[in-house]
Each structure stands twice: as structure tokens, then as C-alpha cells.
Amino acid sequence: xxxxxxxxxxxxxxxxxxxxxxxxxxxxxxxxxxxxxxxxxxxxxxxxxxxxxxxxxxxxxxxxxxxxxxxxxxxxxxxxxxxxxxxxxxxxxxxxxxxxxxxxxxxxxxxxxxxxxxxxxxxxxxxxxxxxxxxxxxxxxxxxxxxxxxxxxxxxxxxxxxxxxxxxxxxxxxxxxxxxxxxxxxxxxxxxxxxxxxxxxxxxxxxxxxxxxxxxxxxxxxxxxxxxxxxxxxxxxxxxxxxxxxxxxxxxxxxxxxxxxxxxxxxxxxxxxxxxxxxxxxxxxxxxxxxxxxxxxxxxxxxxxxxxxxxxxxxxxxxxxxxxxxxxxxxxxxxxxxxxxxxxxxxxxxxxxxxxxxxxxxxxx
Amino acid sequence: xxxxxxxxxxxxxxxxxxxxxxxxxxxxxxxxxxxxxxxxxxxxxxxxxxxxxxxxxxxxxxxxxxxxxxxxxxxxxxxxxxxxxxxxxxxxxxxxxxxxxxxxxxx
Numbered sequence: 001x002x003x004x005x006x007x008x009x010x011x012x013x014x015x016x017x018x019x020x021x022x023x024x025x026x027x028x029x030x031x032x033x034x035x036x037x038x039x040x041x042x043x044x045x046x047x048x049x050x051x052x053x054x055x056x057x058x059x060x061x062x063x064x065x066x067x068x069x070x071x072x073x074x075x076x077x078x079x080x081x082x083x084x085x086x087x088x089x090x091x092x093x094x095x096x097x098x099x100x101x102x103x104x105x106x107x108x109x110x111x112x113x114x115x116x117x118x119x120x121x122x123x124x125x126x127x128x129x130x131x132x133x134x135x136x137x138x139x140x141x142x143x144x145x146x147x148x149x150x151x152x153x154x155x156x157x158x159x160x161x162x163x164x165x166x167x168x169x170x171x172x173x174x175x176x177x178x179x180x181x182x183x184x185x186x187x188x189x190x191x192x193x194x195x196x197x198x199x200x201x202x203x204x205x206x207x208x209x210x211x212x213x214x215x216x217x218x219x220x221x222x223x224x225x226x227x228x229x230x231x232x233x234x235x236x237x238x239x240x241x242x243x244x245x246x247x248x249x250x251x252x253x254x255x256x257x258x259x260x261x262x263x264x265x266x267x268x269x270x271x272x273x274x275x276x277x278x279x280x281x282x283x284x285x286x287x288x289x290x291x292x293x294x295x296x297x298x299x300x301x302x303x304x305x306x307x308x309x310x311x312x313x314x315x316x317x318x319x320x321x322x323x324x325x326x327x328x329x330x331x332x333x334x335x336x337x338x339x340x341x342x343x344x345x346x347x348x349x350x351x352x353x354x355x356x357x358x359x360x361x362x363x364x365x
Numbered sequence: 366x367x368x369x370x371x372x373x374x375x376x377x378x379x380x381x382x383x384x385x386x387x388x389x390x391x392x393x394x395x396x397x398x399x400x401x402x403x404x405x406x407x408x409x410x411x412x413x414x415x416x417x418x419x420x421x422x423x424x425x426x427x428x429x430x431x432x433x434x435x436x437x438x439x440x441x442x443x444x445x446x447x448x449x450x451x452x453x454x455x456x457x458x459x460x461x462x463x464x465x466x467x468x469x470x471x472x
Contacts, residue, residue, distance in 0.1 A: 029390055029409065032434055036391035050394065052406035060410035 001044035002034045005054065012058040026061065081112045101144050107133055110328065110355040131162040132306075132332050149299055151190045156302040157183050159309070160281075174215055181211045182285065200240070203233055209256070221263055228256040280311045300340050303333055327358040375403060376411050377450040383421060384439045384447045393437070412437060420446050 006027055013023045030051065037047035051057075085105045092102035111133050135156045143149045161183050165176060185205045192201040210229050216222040232255045239249035284304045291297040291304075306329045313325045331351045338348035375397065382388060382396055390409055397403045415421050420443035425433040439447070 026413070028432075029413075029435060032389070032432060033391045033394075033409070035432070036389070036434075050398075050405055051409070052404075056406035057410065060407050061413065063410075 001048075002031070002038075005034065005044075005048060005051075006030055008054040009058060012054055013062070016058075016062045018062070078113050078116055081109050085109055101140060104137065104140065106350075107137060110331065113355055114328070131159045132328060135159055136332065136336070151194055151298075153298055153302050154187055154190055156305060157187060160305055178211050178215075181208045182281075186285075199246075200237065203236075206233055224259055224263065225256060228259045232256055276315065277308070277312060280308055284308055300336065303336060306333065324358055327355045331355055371404070372407055372411070375401075375407060376415065377454060379408070379411055379415065380420060380439070380443060380447045380450060383437050384444060387436045387438045389434045389436050415443070419443075 009030055010023060010027050013026065033051055034047055037050060042050065085108050088105045088108075089099075089102055092105065093099035096102075111130060114130060114133075135158050138155045139149075139152055142152045142155075161180060165180070182205075185207050188204045189198075189201055192198075192204075206229055210226060213222055213225040213229075216225060232252045235252040235255075236249045239252065240246040243249075284307050287304045288301050291301040295301075310326060310329050313322060313329075331354045334351035334354070335348045338344045338351065378397060378401070379393060382393060388396070390412060393412060394403070394405060394408045397408060398405070412421070416423060416437065419440060421437040422440050423435050423437055425435050428434045
């Protein structure tokens, strides 16, 4: 544990322009302090808590040092990327007549900026930040080449899904499955729906409460809830297919609700932050489904899902970071609206320049 | 409490502790955390910075637990800084007391 702790500090220190002798001195000091902790019969975790988190320690230590190679080389690449993209764009257009969708190479500009920026921060954030671009590239490539805009838009579900899977390192597998279940249900629903079986495919959404109660304890309560949901689905299908009373048979879904009232008195206990996020997710899904079903707006209303990370950024990020963090989402919205409604895909990519421009304007350097 | 303000207070406490007796890193963190809610991440970097600024000098002493231990000793510049800190802090506290107490502030 000691060597791991010291290695963590050392590797973080090596990201800065610090003399080798100084790094050795710092590591030697922490080595001594760690030994002092062990001599006082502290556990490894206690010593770690006592001495501090390596990342924070190094940040404090290196306030006056410059970040070296990673940042410098990265910034050169960011600066060069617009030119590389421009050259690639003209080669594709001029020699291969691929002006469209050759303009997609300009997406490399924000993607490079995001990767470089994230490499100096937490690596797990790279995929979250890249997910909107990945989704939009897949969406446009399939849409343009095969004309299958719908249900290709489902690919945008990777935005919330990647945020759920990668975003929360402390989240348990069970909680992750619960959080992912609505998106799995939505995907299955639309894929089977496209094959013409919207009904009773919508019943797939019942996996959400079924997964949700899996963690219910004691075990008999979990079984009661699962059975109640399964019985209501079974009854609904029997009444619907045998008697043809689909509308009335919806009342059977009151069965699990009745059990919830009897067993737990339906106490919804959600704390402030998660309640807010939950409300935004429900709002986004509701707007999307209502807009999709009643206005056929499946193709562009997915933008409403961007509200989830946007709300989270506005509400919980540090004020000075908000604009930079929001810029990819603003750019995507502008880009997509201009492209979708005005068919200006070939120039709409300029919206992505907003990302490096914002980053440069907000940068201290 | 404001982080910068707290860092300043910790810096003052570190100088004062070492002005009273030579100490090693672990002992400084221990002494501080006994009395105040200290951010562990900041203590060693403060010690190191103050040493770089010439307020402390270091020397090593053999121990029976392993490698020789690095001790921090106050320098003349450190002693002067400690006196300045003490004077500034006392003035600051008097001012705060007047404001919070109300009476002398009104005068």
C-alpha cells in the first residue's frame, strides 16, 4: 500500500516540470511520514487519510509549476487541428468529390480539444465528453448514406448511458442496471415498434420497476412485488387477448400499486440532488415521448436529453467552469438545429468552434 | 471557511509550531489536526513552500524506525515572519471582536 501511495504521488508529480532531485525529495518525505504512521500502528487507510489524497497533494505542491509535455504537445495539436481538418476537407472534396460528408472532418477540431483537455484531467470523463460527437457521427453517417434517420436516432441514447456507466465511479452494479433499465426498455420498444409491434411491446417498460424492486428486503417483499407485476402483466394480456378489453384491463396494473400501499405505504424517499436529476430525466423522457407520438418529432426532439447533463452542469458545477462545460452541448444543439431544419450541415459544423473559443476566452493563460 | 483564509491560518500555525520546537512532517500534521479541522493535503505543501521561502531549514536525524527523519527548524527570517504573523493576527482578532462585540466598533 505504501509503494502504491508513493507511486501515485510520483506519477502525478511527473506531469509537471519539476527537477528530478525535487521529486525524489518529496517522495522521500512522504516515505518517512508513511513510516511514521506505520510506527504509530495506523492502518494504510488511516495513513492515507492522514497524509491526504495524492491528487490534491500534488495540485497543492505544484501550484507554481507548469504542466509539461502532455499539455504543451496537446495544445500544439489543438492549434494545428483546424488546419489539418481544412487540408483533409479540401483533399476529400477536390480529389474525391466528397465535400459532403467530407466536412465531418471538422468534428476533429472539438474532439481533439476535448481529448487533450480530458487527458490532463480524469480519463474516465473522455468517453462522456466524446459520446455526443460519437453519436452524431454515427447518426449522420447512417442517415446520409442509408437514409435511415429513424430509428438511428436511438444512438443518441449513448449520451445518457455512457454518463451513467462511466460517470459515477462509486455506483454499484445494481444501481447502474436500475439507471440503465429505462434506456434498454426504450431501445427494445422502438426496435420492436419499428417492426410493427408497438403493442404490447410497451410492456417492456415494466422491466424498470421489476429491476427497481430486486434490491427490496426482506426477500419475501421482493418476491411479492415481482409476482404482483408479473401477474398484472399476465392478467392484462389474458384480458386483452381473450376478452378484447385492452382499455379496461389496464386497471390490473393497480395490483402492484395496491401491494406497495399495503406493504410500504408508498414512501418515495429521494434526496434533493437526486430528486432534481430524476425530475429532469422524467421531464426529458416525457417531452420526448409526447413530442414523438403527437408531433412525430423523433428526429430532433432527442436534443431534450441534453437537458440532463446541462442541468447537472448548471446546478452542480463550479460557476467559473459552467460556460466551458456547457459549450459542447450548445454547439451540438446549434449544429443539429441548423443542419436538420435548414439543411446547412456543410457550414453548421462552425458551431463547434464555439468549444475551443470558449475554452480560450475562459482560460487563465 | 474560505480555503485561502484557512490556508493562511494554517501557514501561521505551522510557523508558530516550528518556532517553538524543531519538528518533523508527520508531527506537524498531527499537532495541527489535534486542534483544528485541517486539510491534510495542504500541510506538507505549506511546509515545503515555507522551507523554499527560507523560513525553515532542514536537517536529518537517525531514528529507530527506518530511514533518517527530516526535521524542520525555524530560521531568522522565519522568526521575523512569525512575529509579523502574531502582530497581524492579534490586530485582526481585535478588529473582529470590536465588530462582533459592537460597543467599541460604534465608538
